[in-house]
Amino acid sequence: MIQFHKAHGGEASIMVTKVDEPSKYGVVVMEEATGMVEKFVEKPKIFVGNKINAGIYLLNPSVLDRIQLRPTSIEKEVFPKIASRAKTLCNGLTRVLDGYWTPRDYITGLRLYLDALRKNTSSKLSSRFSYSWKCFGP
DSSP states (O other): OHHHHHHHOOSEEEEEEEOSOGGGSEEEEEOTTTOBEEEEEESOSSOOOSEEEEEEEEEOHHHHHTSOSSOOOIIIIIHHHHHHTTOEEEEEOSSOOTTTTSHHHHHHHHHHHHHHHHHHHGGGSOSSOOOOOOOOOO
């Protein structure tokens, strides 16, 4: 994702994922060929797309400089402004994480991410610790 962000020259990169039922989420409407974000639609009543914000972002320092020192929703206040200036692009996850907002699903997503790092760039992970992932609950 870092290489994607550096290559496109925009101010922000948002990881998106495809879901079967997008009406439960904030949908990222984007140009499929380029990944350019057109707009964000919160819990759409009619189908506008099936790619949702996966909650992983890369931002240039210029974006952080424009965020006021107050409680701010990056999704509702910052990203729409950047997208309106054609400065936001998306990169897609290869695995769907439906319901990623729950703690259990967050841990599942983190496990998938760390497993991908271990397989693709294990030198970036610490070798001092070993881990095994188990999720408990219903």
